[in-house]
Amino acid sequence: MLRLLSILALFATLQSHAQLNQQQLDSVVNKYVQELYRRGVDTVCIYDEYCVGCLFYTESGKNLCLETFSSLPTYIFWKEKGKVYATRKDACYDFAVTTVSNDSIWRYYNLNKNRIKKEELKAPQYKETVNGKEKITTVEVEHSVYFKITVKVGNDVTTKEINNFYFTKELGVDEVENLSYTFNVQTSLYQWNSILQRIVEDIRKKKLPGKIRS
16 A cells, blocks of 8 residues: 655655666666767757655555556657657656657747746745735745756757746635746746646557566
8 A cells, every 4th residue: 555655646766676766767867868869869858757855655565666656757859860759767667669749849949948048937925914014925845846858959958947836826725826826827938848748648648668677
C-alpha cells in the first residue's frame, strides 16, 4: 500500500533497486541528449517535471517500480531529418521513441524567444486587511510542482524554470484572488509551457512501451 508523505500525490526521490533519484535521472537524460548531439542533432527540447518536497514510500518495502504510482518524467524532443521525435525518461523506465505531428515547440520559441528569455513570473499575492489597514501578502509554498524547459536551437540555448503554483487563480481556504494570476497567464512563458503540456498529453495517450531498468 502506498502512502503519501506530502499533500501532493507525486514523487520526488526514490532509493531502491531500479529506481533513480532526480540527480541520477538527470544524468540519464544528459547522456541521451549528448548522443543526439553526436548524431548531428542541433534542435532539442528537454521538458523536465519535478516536485520539491514530495515523496512516496511503501510499507512493505517493495520496489516502487513494480507498484502503481505517479512518477514525474522528463520528455526529450528533437528534430532530425525534417521530423520531430520524442521520448520519455522517468525514475523506473526508458520509453520508446515516437514521432510528434508538429514542431510548434520551436516555432513558438523562435517567434517569442526574446520575450521568453527576459520574462519572470510574479509570485502569488493577495490583499488582506490587518489592523484596519489593507496590505498585500506574497504567498510561497514548500511543496510545489515545477517545470524546467531547456531548448537548444543551433548555438542558442535557453533554460527556464516554472513554478506551477504561480498559475493558481485563487489562494487559500477563502479562495481570494491571486493578484499575479492575470500577469502570469499572459506571458509567452505560460503559453510555451501550455504548448508543451498539450504535446505531452498526446504522448501520454499513446501509452508508449517502456523497459524497466535492471
